[in-house]
Amino acid sequence: EVQLVESGGGLVQPGGSLRLSCAVSGFSISDHYMDWVRQAPGKGLEWVGRSRNKANGYTKEYAASVRGRFTLSRDDSKNTLYLHMNSLANEDTAVYYCARGTSNWGEGLDPWGQGTLVTVSS
Amino acid sequence: IQLTQSPSSLSASVGDRVTITCRASQGISNYLAWYQQKPGKAPKLLIHAASTLQSGVPSRFSGSGSGTDFILTISSLQPEDFAAYFCQQINSYPLTFGGGTKVQI
Numbered sequence: 049e050v051q052l053v054e055s056g057g058g059l060v061q062p063g064g065s066l067r068l069s070c071a072v073s074g075f076s077i078s079d080h081y082m083d084w085v086r087q088a089p090g091k092g093l094e095w096v097g098r099s100r101n102k103a104n105g106y107t108k109e110y111a112a113s114v115r116g117r118f119t120l121s122r123d124d125s126k127n128t129l130y131l132h133m134n135s136l137a138n139e140d141t142a143v144y145y146c147a148r149g150t151s152n153w154g155e156g157l158d159p160w161g162q163g164t165l166v167t168v169s170s
Numbered sequence: 171i172q173l174t175q176s177p178s179s180l181s182a183s184v185g186d187r188v189t190i191t192c193r194a195s196q197g198i199s200n201y202l203a204w205y206q207q208k209p210g211k212a213p214k215l216l217i218h219a220a221s222t223l224q225s226g227v228p229s230r231f232s233g234s235g236s237g238t239d240f241i242l243t244i245s246s247l248q249p250e251d252f253a254a255y256f257c258q259q260i261n262s263y264p265l266t267f268g269g270g271t272k273v274q275i
Contacts, residue, residue, distance in 0.1 A: 083265075085213075085267075092256065092267060092268070092269050092270045093205075093207075093213065093256050093258075093267040093270070094267065095258075095264060095265040095266060095267065098263075098265070109263045109264070110264075111264045112264060145212055145213070147212075153199075153201050153260055153261060154199070154200055154201035154202070154203070154218060154219040154220070154260050154261070155203070155218045155219065155260065156203030156204075156205070156215040156217075156218040156224075156258060156260065157203070157205075157213075157215060157258075158214075158215035158224065159215075160212035160213055160214070161212060162211075162212055163212055
């Protein structure tokens, strides 16, 4: 069974750091693009970033709102994706989802994890 | 690329035909996906490549369009379809989502 499980969310002060994890079972992340998407409370979806697969050199893309503050990494041996978040601000408060992407343009994200809540507040 | 969804919300009844539009600020060929999200749950992929139904998604859902204008149609609304719907362009980075459409009873 394919499953993505996020963890690591919680309450953090402005300016702080946090690392989210996305543990995957049912497929090998080394073969797949992996994305992070976030959703602020009561708001829409915002794409955060993408980690390409091994065949594409593990290169990454980021949304402008997080570039320079957030970093994607992965540990293929643990089949786990990470989102390292620094210099957190109130507007980073959101549920963070990981999802499987694809190298084919036009194909969507599927499946998704259940999400982990990050709250940035003093 | 900005995606504008309309309407932002709508009220409908079981059995109604519902259409949601998504307009891109520039041409994106057919590189568009549609998602359904129920309260407290993760989004679920319904349609990719503008009109290809994801495996397991009921045939009452359909997508159409190319270039800048896209439509998601639910041919006969069912009780389990009351949810939020989002479009996403997968044509260029940064990937972007539409603002969402909430389908209410």
